[in-house]
Amino acid sequence: IEVFNFLNTFGFxxxxxxxxxxxxxKNRDRDISHILPFNFIDDTYIFSPKEILKSDGSPYLxxxxxxxxxxxxxxxxxxxxxxxxxxxLFPFRSNFDFEEFPYFSKLSKEILDPKLVLDSFxxxxxxxxxxxxxxxxxxxxxxxxxxxxxxxRELLRYLAKQKKSGLLxxxxxxxxxxxxxxxxxxxxxxxxxxxxxxxxxxxxPNEFLHSIFIKAKTGVPxxxxxxxxxxxxxxMHNRVRMICASFYTKHLLLPWQWGASFFAKYLxxxxxxxxxxxxxxxxxxxxxxxxxxxxFNPYAQSAKFDKDGIYIKQFLPNLKNIEAKILxxxxxxxxxxxxxxxxxxxxxxxxxxxxxxxxxxxxxxx
DNA sequence: GGCGCGTTAAC
DNA sequence: TTAACGCGC
Numbered sequence: 001i002e003v004f005n006f007l008n009t010f011g012f013x014x015x016x017x018x019x020x021x022x023x024x025x026k027n028r029d030r031d032i033s034h035i036l037p038f039n040f041i042d043d044t045y046i047f048s049p050k051e052i053l054k055s056d057g058s059p060y061l062x063x064x065x066x067x068x069x070x071x072x073x074x075x076x077x078x079x080x081x082x083x084x085x086x087x088x089l090f091p092f093r094s095n096f097d098f099e100e101f102p103y104f105s106k107l108s109k110e111i112l113d114p115k116l117v118l119d120s121f122x123x124x125x126x127x128x129x130x131x132x133x134x135x136x137x138x139x140x141x142x143x144x145x146x147x148x149x150x151x152x153r154e155l156l157r158y159l160a161k162q163k164k165s166g167l168l169x170x171x172x173x174x175x176x177x178x179x180x181x182x183x184x185x186x187x188x189x190x191x192x193x194x195x196x197x198x199x200x201x202x203x204x205p206n207e208f209l210h211s212i213f214i215k216a217k218t219g220v221p222x223x224x225x226x227x228x229x230x231x232x233x234x235x236m237h238n239r240v241r242m243i244c245a246s247f248y249t250k251h252l253l254l255p256w257q258w259g260a261s262f263f264a265k266y267l268x269x270x271x272x273x274x275x276x277x278x279x280x281x282x283x284x285x286x287x288x289x290x291x292x293x294x295x296f297n298p299y300a301q302s303a304k305f306d307k308d309g310i311y312i313k314q315f316l317p318n319l320k321n322i323e324a325k326i327l328x329x330x331x332x333x334x335x336x337x338x339x340x341x342x343x344x345x346x347x348x349x350x351x352x353x354x355x356x357x358x359x360x361x362x363x364x365x366x
Numbered sequence: 367g368g369c370g371c372g373t374t375a376a377c
Numbered sequence: 378t379t380a381a382c383g384c385g386c
Contacts, residue, residue: 062383287384291381291382
């Protein structure tokens with residue numbers, strides 16, 4: 001606000017800016033519009049929220065029909081390029097001390113030179129590598145899209161170019177449309193950032209369990225490794241996010257809003273829509289009518305996507321001498337007596353049955 | 367009104 | 378297989 005008051009004294013006519021649709025963003029843009037006329041440009045996501053609608057004019061609630069419609073409506077217009085500014089207000093020099101913040105010191109080079117991220121992104125092998133936690137198979141572009149250091153249209157033009165040279169771009173494009181879908185849903189249903197779409201499940205608040213989770217002391221290696229990655233780097237591999245969110249909402253039966261706030265605080269690529277709606281997806285409270293009884297088994301997940309335990313051991317060095325097989329074996333973990341690593345706080349089978357009972361009970365209460 | 371189907375699974 | 382329901386056409 002101070003910045004815009006300052007600009008106003010220089011005689012600026014208007015602000016033209018791209019924005020997003022969460023409450024904070026809407027309030028921010030409204031406050032700015034009271035100082036200078038505010039011209040909102042749809043340039044944060046691929047589509048404007050009113051561009052993709054059902055034939056009756058209402059918004060889609062299911063991704064696949066949304067995606068099909070999005071592909072049909074995708075035009076050259078969505079690759080549009082704006083003229084770069086010829087003038088700068090004043091030379092910008094950052095005094096930000098990257099070393100003071102552990103994540104920033106690790107990411108600073110990339111943040112300062114986004115091209116490094118694009119260059120190191122193996123788009124062609126994205127589909128086959130993105131699930132392997134120990135491999136840098138995902139794009140890592142989320143933080144750039146958040147801060148605008150790479151724009152969505154710039155990224156789309158990059159994809160179009162790669163497609164021309166024969167690379168497989170569709171799987172990654174699909175994920176970008178997912179990002180759009182979540183922003184679109186938040187635009188049409190603003191309450192989704194804090195409230196369930198339909199289901200009555202509220203979770204059972206328990207600050208003790210929450211504190212164990214955020215301290216990476218659940219005793220479930222893949223969950224704790226994920227939390228460590230988040231705390232140490234400001235990033236968490238997407239599949240691990242799902243495993244942690246499933247564990248939090250199903251095994252611990254905690255309110256998804258608490259988990260979402262924790263992620264919001266630490267994720268450098270935080271996006272209100274993607275974060276809240278992905279947590280709702282995990283909790284089974286979102287727009288997705290998929291069965292709520294689909295509960296991730298964290299041990300089966302790490303056995304499948306971190307077979308040799310490389311990811312787990314990277315973030316839980318205490319476990320570096322433990323055989324990988326044991327890290328994916330609940331019984332074996334209960335049998336271990338480790339000085340600096342706790343036993344699991346829950347038994348998978350029991351938690352699963354408890355969650356199923358909770359959800360069945362909550363459903364009957366309607 | 368009917369019918370097919372749904373990002374990411376588990377047992 | 379499971380068990381389930383509302384969306385989208």
